[in-house]
Structure formats: structure tokens, C-alpha cells
Amino acid sequence: MDTIEISIYSGIPQFSDFLDPYEIRLAESVANGEMVYSETSQLLNENFERNIIGFSTETKNLDLGNHLKCFKIESKFSDLQHNKILGSILGLGLERRKIGDISIHGKIAYILVKSEIADFIYFHLKKIGREGVRLEEVPIQNFESEKPQWEIQSSTVKTMRLDSIVSTITKLPRSKAKKMIEQNLIKVNFEPIMTPHMEIGGCLLSIRGYGRFKIFEEFHETKKGRIHFTYGKKK
Structure with a gap:
């Protein structure tokens, strides 16, 4: 917000520090609401996790590479x-x-x-x-992007609620998983989530103290009515 405001009042392009994809989306939304042009570095493609973003009220030719x-x-x-x-x-x-x-x-x-x-x-x-x-x-x-390697595992849950998935992955009781979510220790696709009952699908899941996990999109129902899912822990 400070960076955007400086670009508005000074008329000089301003540039952020590195932001994750969720923070980039927020920054672009705020800039759009303030009628400020925003641009991320084109040198950093979809293989990069973090990027910088520039803001300007005067020009659309921001040289972020510098x-x-x-x-x-x-x-x-x-x-x-x-x-x-x-x-x-x-x-x-x-x-x-x-x-x-x-x-x-x-x-x-x-x-x-x-x-x-x-x-x-x-x-x-x-x-x-x-x-x-x-x-x-x-x-x-x-820059040679690193290909993520996942330690593949699978399990079954009654529901794809976030607290249920976190409990299964961490081997913690569901009550403790719920508390972790409410304490803002969980991110889904880089976004902090504090809603234990939120249903999730294929996503990137970060659990503070446990690492990063990828929930793959292949789900199927077992004969007992549970949901079988596959996930990987980043090595």
C-alpha cells in the first residue's frame, strides 16, 4: 500500500520487494482499485515462485529487469x-x-x-x-529452475475439509490441526487460510513446522464412502 501511494503522490514509478503469487494478486487488485498501472517482471515466468511488481501512474514501460x-x-x-x-x-x-x-x-x-x-x-x-x-x-x-521432487503418499479421509487433510498429513489429532489453522499456520496456494471447514481440492499446501505439500487432483470414493487422495511432501 505504501509503495502504491508513493507512486501516486510522487508520480515516480515504484517497485516492490519479492512477493509470492497470493501477494502479487493482492497488489494487482489494490493497484487496479487506485487506477495505478502495475506490472510484474516478465523475466520471471511461471516457473518462478516469487516476483516483483512495479507501479506507475505515468508510464506502462516499467523496466523491472534493472x-x-x-x-x-x-x-x-x-x-x-x-x-x-x-x-x-x-x-x-x-x-x-x-x-x-x-x-x-x-x-x-x-x-x-x-x-x-x-x-x-x-x-x-x-x-x-x-x-x-x-x-x-x-x-x-x-537461472536454472529447480524441479520440485515430491515424496508421494496417499490416504483416505471422510471429507476434504482443510482440518481433516492437515490432520491426516501431520498425523495430529483433528482438534490440533484445527487450532493450527486458526492460528494462521496454514497456507493454501500461498494464501493464509484460517477456516478449518473449507473444502480443498488439488492445491499447494504449506504447514508451518511440517513443510510444503502438494495435494494432487486425483480423488476417488472408496467402497466405505471415504475419499482416497494422493499427496506429496516436498523433499
């Missing part, structure tokens, strides 16, 4: 891990919203960052965990 940088991170000895890369960057005192997608390929990883922190990361990120790494700035087109 606000993004891509680094290739290379480790000599150990395979890189998403949580260690992110932890090492945040350990430098940077905010998560300044960091975009991270893609791991063994000893090589790619990371997107806002241009404003690129030099800081280049000069200060020397280690991931305890291991030294080498950074190289590369064109965003060199």
Missing part, C-alpha cells in the same frame, strides 16, 4: 542446501523479502536478489554454513 540480479553460487566440496543458503544470507542482516527464488543443483545454486543488495551480498557472502563458496553474477536467463 531491479533484479542473479548470482550463481558454487561450492567446492558439499552439495548446497536451500535452508543453509537462506540462513547464511539472512545472517548478514538482510530481510527475506529482498531474496527471490533459490534453485539448488548439487554443488551449484542460483539465487535472485533485489539489485539494491546485490553488491552487499557479492562482497560479504563468503560462506554457506561453514564451507567457503564462490559467487558469480550471471544473467537472469541463466
Whole structure:
């Protein structure tokens, strides 16, 4: 909201930090309501989870590419891990919203960052965990998206209510699953959901403390009248 308001009152294009798909939808809706032009970076296609969005009252030619940088991170000895890369960057005192997608390929990883922190990361990120790494700035087109791998499982539920699905996946009592939802610990397709009885279908489900899951769209009813569904936990 602040970014949109600044673009309105200053007449100067403004640019967001990295947003997830749900936040992008909200930002576009607000901008449309304020009669402000909005545009996401075309360099980041549907394979990217996070994107930035620009706002302007004067022009429709926003050069969002100037606000993004891509680094290739290379480790000599150990395979890189998403949580260690992110932890090492945040350990430098940077905010998560300044960091975009991270893609791991063994000893090589790619990371997107806002241009404003690129030099800081280049000069200060020397280690991931305890291991030294080498950074190289590369064109965003060199970013190799990581193909998600899912540990496939299946189960049956009486209903596809969110609390029932969360209970089944986490192996928690339904009452605790319901409490997690009400405490805003669950996201469906990146959107925070606090309604335990909401019926869901195929979707991406994030459960804080348990990870990310994909609910596949293939459902069928068993002879006992329950619903058989398949889901995967992101490795």
C-alpha cells in the first residue's frame, strides 16, 4: 500500500520487494482499485515462485529487469542446501523479502536478489554454513529452475475439509490441526487460510513446522464412502 501511494503522490514509478503469487494478486487488485498501472517482471515466468511488481501512474514501460540480479553460487566440496543458503544470507542482516527464488543443483545454486543488495551480498557472502563458496553474477536467463521432487503418499479421509487433510498429513489429532489453522499456520496456494471447514481440492499446501505439500487432483470414493487422495511432501 505504501509503495502504491508513493507512486501516486510522487508520480515516480515504484517497485516492490519479492512477493509470492497470493501477494502479487493482492497488489494487482489494490493497484487496479487506485487506477495505478502495475506490472510484474516478465523475466520471471511461471516457473518462478516469487516476483516483483512495479507501479506507475505515468508510464506502462516499467523496466523491472534493472531491479533484479542473479548470482550463481558454487561450492567446492558439499552439495548446497536451500535452508543453509537462506540462513547464511539472512545472517548478514538482510530481510527475506529482498531474496527471490533459490534453485539448488548439487554443488551449484542460483539465487535472485533485489539489485539494491546485490553488491552487499557479492562482497560479504563468503560462506554457506561453514564451507567457503564462490559467487558469480550471471544473467537472469541463466537461472536454472529447480524441479520440485515430491515424496508421494496417499490416504483416505471422510471429507476434504482443510482440518481433516492437515490432520491426516501431520498425523495430529483433528482438534490440533484445527487450532493450527486458526492460528494462521496454514497456507493454501500461498494464501493464509484460517477456516478449518473449507473444502480443498488439488492445491499447494504449506504447514508451518511440517513443510510444503502438494495435494494432487486425483480423488476417488472408496467402497466405505471415504475419499482416497494422493499427496506429496516436498523433499
